[in-house]
Amino acid sequence: MTDLTVLVVGSGGREHALALAIAADPGVAAVHVAPGNPGTWHSWPHHAIDATSGEAVAALATDIGADLVVIGPEAPLVAGVADAVRAAGIACFGPSGEAAQLEGSKQFAKDVMNAAGVPTAASFFCRTPDEVAAALDELGAPYVVKQDGLAAGKGVVVTTDRDEALAHAAACGDVVVEEYLDGPEVSLFVITDGTVGLPLQPAQDFKRVGDGDSGPNTGGMGAYTPLPWAPDCLVDAVMERVVMPTLEEMTRRGTPFAGLLYVGLALTSRGMRVVEYNARFGDPETQAILPLLESPLGQVLNAAATGTLAEIGPLSWRDESAVIVVAAAENYPGTPRMGGSIEGPRLYESADNVHIVHAGTALDGDTLIAAGGRVLGVVATAPTLTDARDDAYAALAELDFPTGFWRTDIAAKAAAGLIPPVTSL
Ligand code: AMP
Ligand code: GLY
Numbered sequence: 253m254t255d256l257t258v259l260v261v262g263s264g265g266r267e268h269a270l271a272l273a274i275a276a277d278p279g280v281a282a283v284h285v286a287p288g289n290p291g292t293w294h295s296w297p298h299h300a301i302d303a304t305s306g307e308a309v310a311a312l313a314t315d316i317g318a319d320l321v322v323i324g325p326e327a328p329l330v331a332g333v334a335d336a337v338r339a340a341g342i343a344c345f346g347p348s349g350e351a352a353q354l355e356g357s358k359q360f361a362k363d364v365m366n367a368a369g370v371p372t373a374a375s376f377f378c379r380t381p382d383e384v385a386a387a388l389d390e391l392g393a394p395y396v397v398k399q400d401g402l403a404a405g406k407g408v409v410v411t412t413d414r415d416e417a418l419a420h421a422a423a424c425g426d427v428v429v430e431e432y433l434d435g436p437e438v439s440l441f442v443i444t445d446g447t448v449g450l451p452l453q454p455a456q457d458f459k460r461v462g463d464g465d466s467g468p469n470t471g472g473m474g475a476y477t478p479l480p481w482a483p484d485c486l487v488d489a490v491m492e493r494v495v496m497p498t499l500e501e502m503t504r505r506g507t508p509f510a511g512l513l514y515v516g517l518a519l520t521s522r523g524m525r526v527v528e529y530n531a532r533f534g535d536p537e538t539q540a541i542l543p544l545l546e547s548p549l550g551q552v553l554n555a556a557a558t559g560t561l562a563e564i565g566p567l568s569w570r571d572e573s574a575v576i577v578v579a580a581a582e583n584y585p586g587t588p589r590m591g592g593s594i595e596g597p598r599l600y601e602s603a604d605n606v607h608i609v610h611a612g613t614a615l616d617g618d619t620l621i622a623a624g625g626r627v628l629g630v631v632a633t634a635p636t637l638t639d640a641r642d643d644a645y646a647a648l649a650e651l652d653f654p655t656g657f658w659r660t661d662i663a664a665k666a667a668a669g670l671i672p673p674v675t676s677l
Pocket of ligand 2: 471
């Protein structure tokens, strides 16, 4: 199908990256964003709606004559917004509310993985402090405690301090306590119509706030793709041992998963293990991956939304590397300092191999200001990872954002060849 009108729902960096890639598809006639952010408002018509209201999203999609709605963030998916859009007779890229429980509940995801025979960390579901204490002692340090429900990337504590683990559990309510996984992490995204899965290029995300992976977890401070240290068989192995069994198990349960299955993996010394599932494109990995995609994203997502993915061949990619570095507001992931001004080149348009995606920005008159934790991302593509990294950091140096900060080591080890190649999965 061509001449598509596509509505992208959400307001973060991921949605900005999705809108850019969808708009670049020659089969797409128009892109709308709702609610969007100052970066996307600059390029496409926008609509101020509550993205978590199925009624509001379905009504807007009907009004603007959307052929396809693409839902970016997890909250609307878990709230069943995709169901409401489909009920209005409009194709929607995004899983049903029930299928989005793969992300909405850590324990649901564990149940599915265990039923499907997917390799993952041993775990206990705990409802009381006594159950948490027993699980911590059974599994030993380092301790991993995960809030059961959605937590915007901040519900997980990994620590050797038993008291900190207990305190986090007490603050969360129901938790999953699980075995610690060593080894490098990989994010693999799969576009699926519930039956067929099309993998994207793997990426690596940097979850901790500080250089050298120090400090608390965040939503993600940067990412790069492809992964020079990962084995060639990685994608096939994940499709065979993780993705296909999971899709089959979801179908068996009567809640097929159609949309984006995000597989977070640890490549441990004992083999690969799933760390988590998400039910949507990852942020910020998406911002690095999509600029390298050559296939027409709007048409691919439309095929997934209409159950015709089998008609689309494997995705094709530019033979380059991409790096995104996130600029966050001072004090993130604690309460971020809002209102700081942002100036510099490329805030709305770029003529070279570097561009900026907006996430937590706002306009104060004509001035762009920080209005969230992760404020924006600088994305560079180049023939080598080293060049992409250098170009992203050179662009950050040109940014005038005194209340912002960023990690200085995104993709540094990989570019320097310091991540030992993984040879067995
Ligand atoms: P999650 O929300 O489950 O992705 O967890 C966020 C981050 O916490 C992951 O990307 C890992 O860096 C870390 N993490 C989660 N589970 C484990 C685990 N079992 N072992 C070690 N680190 C983990
Ligand atoms: N990059 C991690 C996430 O999107 O959850």
